[in-house]
Amino acid sequence: MRTAALHNLGCKVNSYETEAMQQLLEEAGYEIVPFHEKADVYIINTCSVTNIADRKSRQMLHRAKKQNPEAVVVAAGCYVQAAAEELKADLAVDVIIGNNKKQDLVPILEEYFKDKSDSSHVIEINETHEYERLSIHKIADHTRAFLKVQDGCNQFCSYCIIPYTRGRVRSRRPEEVVAEVKELAAAGYQEVVLTGIHLSSYGVDFEEGRKETLLSLIRQVHEVDGIRRIRLGSLEPRIITEEFAQALADMPKFCPHFHLSLQSGCDETLKRMNRHYTTQEYEAGCDILRRYFDNPAITTDVIVGFPGETEEEFETTKKFLERIGFYEMHIFKYSRRAGTRADRMPDQIPEQVKTARSEVLLALEKQMSRAYRESFLGRKKTVLLEEKTEIDGREYMIGHTMEYVKAVVPYAENLKNKMAEGVLKEALSDEVLALDESWKVV
Incomplete structure (x- = not known):
């Protein structure tokens, strides 16, 4: 029996795919061992969201080869899409598997063990319309299951490489999602989190006559017996309409916990980021949620030190964050990413300025977070x-x-x-x- 070890880098979608790959290996008779142990096969599901993520991906691939020089080291995922040629030349890497090919992990390994010839499996991700069939149906070890329902992104924010590594929007058919939710409920899970690379775009790629939306998908998941809670991954602010909020508020299983990605509270910065909304639209979405839900959790992401961010723009962002009042904020210092428009922009911000701004917002986050939690005392x-x-x-x-x-x-x-x-x-x-x-x- 061959042994395999997996390591995940990056987002919740990656975590889901890593778990699905582990399940494929288990079903094929592999014994799964911890990553720090000696294994016959190491699979690293890589991330490429920043240059630092690229570096971590390379480090983990090299660490695996060092642990067992005889092992087959597999690089999978986003970094493969971004740097396939580089990885083909890397002596620590034996097999590369791009996005939309992870479902073929087991036959790819079998083929490689046979004659070691075919080691590269990367498609032109921007030209595929096919949703990759990966699923999880294992017995509940946790109480909450993450469920990938969508892949790809059509937004092209100026700082982001993801549309190039994940391709265009591809959605999973609702009947497949519901079937997996039923399996998860039967396995003991009570809560599911619907996630995707750009979740708000769910269904836009479906042909006429078979159209679905994120809302219609949530309604179908809500009908599954045994599931008592439904959460959503990160949302685009413009998806929040009166109709959307009203429909969710009418579903008792729906959790009033909204991660609305912001990135900046200044319209000028948002424009340079190529975000497709204004602060006014964002605030309107938050107001709608607070009308339909009693004290909903609203969380967000903020990037500080984006190219050209002046002291005034930063202050505008800070005031906006204070006005909205978030439960949690994930604060990121802008990180240059080769291959993006923002990497070529003038007025890159010095690291020490980014750090100082980040500390200001982290202190604000702590204060807002505590206030939100304490608002539930006595309830x-x-x-x-x-x-x-x-x-x-x-x-x-x-x-x-x-x-x-x-x-x-x-x-x-x-x-x-x-x-x-x-x-x-x-x-x-x-x-x-x-x-x-x-x-x-x-």
């Missing part, structure tokens, strides 16, 4: 319990509310994957609230 909430944790020497079961706020109950056996309902009475730490003594399993 009754349901928590999906996930795992055991220790706080100040005491044992608890920790989980999340529908708004993705962490909460705990005292530890007891057999509470994993149970729903606990009670009043949130106190903050045990900066990030965790506790349910009161009268909580019960529902």
Whole structure:
């Protein structure tokens, strides 16, 4: 029996694909071992979102070869699409598999073991309209399952390489999504998170007569028995309309937790980024969500130090963030990415300026995040319990509310994957609230 080890870099979509590849290997009789152990095959699902991600991908490929020089080292995914020629020449890499070919991992390996001749499997990703058939149907180890329903992006933001590594928008047929959700529910999962590279574009590629939208997909997933919660991955602000918010608010399983990607709170910067909305449209979307949902969690991403970002533009962004009031913000320092328009822009910002701006926003994030969590104190909430944790020497079961706020109950056996309902009475730490003594399993 051959052994295989997998390592994932990058986003939730990559994580899903890595898990699906692991399942393909298990079904083909491979024994899966931890990545730091000696294996016959190492598969690194690479990332190429920044130059740093490229470097990490290369490092992991070389580390694998070092661990076992006799092993077959497989580079898969986005970095392969971005740097296929470079990887073909890399002596640490034996097989390269681009996006949309991961489903063929097992036959590709069999072929390679046979005669070691065919080692490159990369398609012209921008010319394919086919959604790659990968799925997961394993027994629940966690309480929450990520489910990839869409691939590719048509947006072409000026800082982003992803449309070139993932190709155009390709959506998964809703009947396939529903079938996988049913399998996940049967395996014990109670919560699913629908993810994609540009989730808001779900369905735009379907032919007339078979049109679907993200909303129609959510409605179908909502009908699946056993699933008690539905979350969404990152959304484009313009998808938030009265109709969209109203429909979601009418679905009891839907979690009011919205990751609305912003990147900058300044219209001039957004223009240079080639983002397709204004701050006014973004704010209107947040207002709609707050009309239809009671205290929804709104989270976002912000890039500081984008080329040409002046002190005034940064201040405009900061004021905008304060006005919206987010639950969480992921703050990124702009990272140059070869092959993008932003890499060639004048007025690149010095690293120390990026760091200083990042620190200002991280402090703001901490303050807003705490305020949002504390706004739930004294309110009754349901928590999906996930795992055991220790706080100040005491044992608890920790989980999340529908708004993705962490909460705990005292530890007891057999509470994993149970729903606990009670009043949130106190903050045990900066990030965790506790349910009161009268909580019960529902």
